[in-house]
Amino acid sequence: MKFKKLFIACAIAAIAISLTGCFGSQKPMRYYTVVLPAGKAVADKPVPARILVKKASIDPAYRRNNIVYRESAYDFMFYNYSSWATRPEYLMEQAVSLRLEQSGLFQFVESVPTAKPDYELSMHVIAVEEIDGDNGREAHLAMNMSFKKTDSDGDLWSRRFDSKKSYDGDDMREFATAISKLLEQYTETALQEIQQALNSATESAQ
Template sequence: MLKKLVLLSAIALSLSACLGGGSSEPTRYYTIAVENIQAPSSETFAGKSLLVRKFTIDQAYQRTNIVYRESAYDFMFYDLDLWASRPEHMITRVVSEYVEKSGMFQSVVSGNGSMPEYELSGHVNAIEEVDESSSQSAHLALGFTFKNVKSNTMLWEGKCDKNRSTDSREPRVTAEAISKLLAECMEDALQSIAKISE
């Protein structure tokens, strides 16, 4: 009987240690939100469909951990502050929403289905928090490609590399700043696409 009590006590202590006694920090998740932007007016692509292809991303950012840097040579990750999904997936979703809300195309698709007339693809070069000695900022760098699918013709190619100052190192503040930077990038991209005439 004594052996059983000792064994049960050991198991209880072991479980308590594994669970951390409820004192461990919780994991927090963040996402990129759609902001209000000035949509361009264009009749060029009215009645046409657009495929938003899943964005690619530099290998260093292929994770859900939020990246932060303290110099050009540092590359670090938060352990408990994570993106809700991989950055390239979130950016693809938000880009699709911006294009859909712009009303420039009759339909916007982001998967397999009927062949669209146009395609927008992109690459994420950087998505990070930058913590320098006296200031903090968010940094987002993207590349865009817009083409005619049928003729496989490149109609527009653009880059967007922006920083936004933040007043703290809170990952929530970084997520909000990244959202605003993506909004600026998409407003610029849609304005450029609207000027194309085929």
């Protein structure tokens, strides 16, 4: 009888532990975004023109909200509980559009056209990921940016960016911060070089 009671007690305890594992609190989902710091104006006087920041595109493998990570060149994984607030290319499009507006380079900056634009800025994200290697964690961001006149077939300016930035710890906020800093570098370079391209085009037209 004692053995029967002991068996029942053990069975109840096992079921309780099992139910705790099944219905216990899950790891909370965390969402991250891309933020560029408010920047200074790069031009004393804006170009009297309208520029459209076109809808950004991204390589199919990264067309997801979950943050991608890799441990080698041959694997491709993503976090279940760490996600972008929305698709990463949209976050970058919004951040670059806001910085372009702050730069004062153009009189009108739009993501949704209200009139025919004079210029277009395009972005394509090639890779946005965490790389876990022997030397720690790195944020990797590769993308193409191009700038053109709306009615022109050729680009006035284009560039491919591809860099990594290391960070400490396993807090995904550090990863999002590192990606934001990489995008900030790319955007500031783009603004400077687009301004130079505009100046060269103006001088050639004179």
